Amino acid sequence: MNITIEWTYKSKNGVETVFRSDEMPPAHALAIAEDLEKTGRVKNITFIDQYDSTWMAKELKKYIKEVETEPHNVRVYFDGGFDIQTSFSGLGVVIYYEQNGKSYRLRRNAPAQGLVSNNEAEYAALHLSVVELDLLDVHHQKVKFIGDSQVVINQMSGEWPAYEKELASWADRIDEKLKSLGITPEFELVPRKQNDEADRLATQALKGVDITGQIELQ
Structure with missing residues (x-):
């Protein structure tokens, strides 16, 4: 706030x-x-x-x-990868936040099936990040979402319309979830190099490597 x-x-x-x-x-x-x-x-x-x-x-x-006792100053990095040969997707999420005077980093990835494009995988990764915020009990505050997908960032920020039915459906689901949590989103587009941690998690998910972890940052 x-x-x-x-x-x-x-x-x-x-x-x-x-x-x-x-x-x-x-x-x-x-x-x-x-x-x-x-x-x-x-x-x-x-x-x-x-x-x-x-x-x-x-x-x-x-x-x-x-x-101070709740997660705050939250920054979320997300990335999705799609293998056109297997129609298999990998999702990666990194969340930085502060709580009780300490700083933390949460990393999470997940495989996904049934998606049809890289853009849809990017949306699925963003949705996964919002689910993780819910599990962290992040609510009623401003959260920055950072990604390298022009489509997702520009559509979610209202700069571009979402004409594709699948992408529009993901955007609606994410908006509804954010609203239910009282989260005011701020979207930032960055070069892929600045999103390498989430990108690496998505790639690992594509290879079947499961990553779930949370650490305190020194």
Whole structure:
């Protein structure tokens, strides 16, 4: 969740105006609000989340304490591979997140059958990543999804339409799952080299090598 601060500023001659900040993490918003209050010229400080709901300072402090015990600052890398000779697919997912002041990495891959193209395998990998987020109990926050598939990234972000029935169906399923979890997705397209970890997992799945693991990062 990100927060926008809105406040009324009163000048020395009594002129008032309203300012609104950029979005920022809740802890940053609280710190800036405290600094603004010290000027003695600020009143009506309001904290607003991305859903246009308002928060009191004590509510934000409680939220910050609670979120530390839950997975947050989540980044997801996903990749799908399709073998046209065997019609066999491999899916790879890497999830980075923080919890209780520590950083973690989760890796997961899976084989898949019944898919008809590499684009569909990419969508299946993205869907697998959302399922893993559900298992991690990630909810009601912004999550960045990173992949090297122009089709998936541009269609999920709304830049491109999804004309193919199979791909549109995957996109709808993923959107519904994200909505049920309260996750606001942010999609980022990267070169394949920057997605090599997820790509390697997908390739291993194609070769029948199962990878499932979670480690704390130092």
